[in-house]
Each structure stands twice: as structure tokens, then as C-alpha cells.
Amino acid sequence: MGSSSPEPPAFVRLAAHPLRWRLLAALAGSDHRVRELVDLVGEPQNLVSYHLRLLRDGGLVTASRSSFDGRDSYYHLDLDRCAAALTGTAAALHPALRQQSTPELPAGGAVLFVCTGNSARSPIAEALLRHQTEGRVEVASAGIRPRAELHPDAVRVLREDFGLDISDRRPRHYDTLTGHRFDHVISLCDKARETCPDFPGHPRRAHWSIPDPATTGDPRQAFAHTAATLDTRIRHLLPTLTEGVQP
Incomplete structure (x- = not known):
């Protein structure tokens, strides 16, 4: 008698979409405005905005008005939320995968x-x-x-x-x-x-x-x-x- 497969964690469902993953990757390096993300991922603005809204609803991305031009907003990736979600996702697959490492200190730069x-x-x-x-x-x-x-x-x-x-x-x-x-x-x-x-x-x-x-x-x-x-x-x-x- 087989067991039913659990639903994938929310982070997997959000991040597994190719465009959303590319948006997450772009925001991992820097905060960006929508038009910059459009250029970075090469997709129409309405599609980028739609997937940004899903990432915001999922708590992975936040937005704030630009202090330079109030008509613009900057999008920011919450890396702490992503780290917690990734840890939870790994643990959902197997408890042994719940591991955290201490970052190595840089030696220069x-x-x-x-x-x-x-x-x-x-x-x-x-x-x-x-x-x-x-x-x-x-x-x-x-x-x-x-x-x-x-x-x-x-x-x-x-x-x-x-x-x-x-x-x-x-x-x-x-x-x-x-x-x-x-x-x-x-x-x-x-x-x-x-x-x-x-x-x-x-x-x-x-x-x-x-x-x-x-x-x-x-x-x-x-x-x-x-x-x-x-x-x-x-x-x-x-x-x-x-x-x-x-x-």
C-alpha cells in the first residue's frame, strides 16, 4: 500500500518557476527597479510585474518607493526569509538535510x-x-x-x-x-x-x-x-x- 506524496513546500512552488527564479537571482545581487528587471530577464513588463507580485505575496521580495524619484520602486530580496525557506525545504525532504554552515571570513578585497x-x-x-x-x-x-x-x-x-x-x-x-x-x-x-x-x-x-x-x-x-x-x-x-x- 503506497503512501501519498506530500505537496512541495511553498518556496519550491514559488522559486521553481523559471522566470521567478531569474528574478530572485537578479535581486540576490542588488536592489532593482521594474524596468531594470525587465532588461535583465528579457521579458515584458506586465509579466515581470505579475511574477514580482507573487514573490511579494510569498514574502520573499519587498518593495519600497525610491527616495530619488517617488514614481519608482526598488525591489529587494529578503535573503533571511529565503535562507529559512531553503532550510525548511531541505528538512521537509529529510531531517538530515537541515544543515547550516558558518560563512568563511574573506581574506582581502x-x-x-x-x-x-x-x-x-x-x-x-x-x-x-x-x-x-x-x-x-x-x-x-x-x-x-x-x-x-x-x-x-x-x-x-x-x-x-x-x-x-x-x-x-x-x-x-x-x-x-x-x-x-x-x-x-x-x-x-x-x-x-x-x-x-x-x-x-x-x-x-x-x-x-x-x-x-x-x-x-x-x-x-x-x-x-x-x-x-x-x-x-x-x-x-x-x-x-x-x-x-x-x-
Whole structure:
């Protein structure tokens, strides 16, 4: 007497579709707008939008309005949700497949974070990546219109939540890094993405569309959320630095 086959887990049903898999793969490297995803996957916009809606309904993809152009939205892949779904999918097949590994720390490379004022998001990201890689990666941050000083809540959240002190750091303009070679350049605000210059050596470019915590609700809560978001994104960045592939 045979046993009935269980239904595939939701993640399998979502990700197994060829176009949805290509969208997930594109968003694994960078946040994108719909028209960029249309170009990347080579499919009509209405079809891309339909499958993006299914991925959003499934909790794997989120969308947020661009702070540069409110008519645009950036789509973001929730890698933590994907990791949990993949672990659950493997365990659904056999308990022995429920395995997690600790990412190997990268041994080198250079990463630049860019935002508008270089006073909040990018210095937070710089400090967190340096901390997570134990100083093994060269990390810098810069702004397209740097402010006079760091935002005090950026200093506070790193000190209180992560035990990191950046109080002696000052914002700087990206032109102070002219001629410097980076392996990865990651923009953290939508305006910086549109105006970030090219750097020598053709670094891998990625965009993380993260709202400015200084203009989002309660500053203490907003900065804590921003730092936690960056900490998660950087944790997922580490394996790509080790493997030398696009973040």
C-alpha cells in the first residue's frame, strides 16, 4: 500500500518557476527597479510585474518607493526569509538535510559604501563590515554631498548596539578617493546610485535601497532599524566577498 506524496513546500512552488527564479537571482545581487528587471530577464513588463507580485505575496521580495524619484520602486530580496525557506525545504525532504554552515571570513578585497551625506548609512555600513570581517577587508565610505559631521544617532546606535566607536570619524567626499581601486562599490541611497561616479578597475556595483533614518519616524528607532538592516545585508555579503562574485 503506497503512501501519498506530500505537496512541495511553498518556496519550491514559488522559486521553481523559471522566470521567478531569474528574478530572485537578479535581486540576490542588488536592489532593482521594474524596468531594470525587465532588461535583465528579457521579458515584458506586465509579466515581470505579475511574477514580482507573487514573490511579494510569498514574502520573499519587498518593495519600497525610491527616495530619488517617488514614481519608482526598488525591489529587494529578503535573503533571511529565503535562507529559512531553503532550510525548511531541505528538512521537509529529510531531517538530515537541515544543515547550516558558518560563512568563511574573506581574506582581502576593498569595498566602498556610498550615500548622500556620508553621515549615517554609509559610515554605519563601513564600521559593521570592518567589524564582521575582523579588519581583513579594506572598507571605506563616502558621500556625494558630505555633511559637516556624523549624525549623532549613527554614533550612538553603533556604540550602544554593537560596541563600536566611530565618534572620531568625519564625512568625506567621494572625490577624495579618486584613483583608488575597489572590488565592490555599494550605493545605499537612491540619489547616490544615480550620481555615483565610476571608479577605476571596473568594480562590481550593487545598490541597497535604504531610507535615510534621519528623516524616517522616531530617530532612535529608525537608526536602530537601519543598523540592523545593514548588519543583515553585510552578513549576506560576506560569502560573496570570499567567493569573488557579485554581492
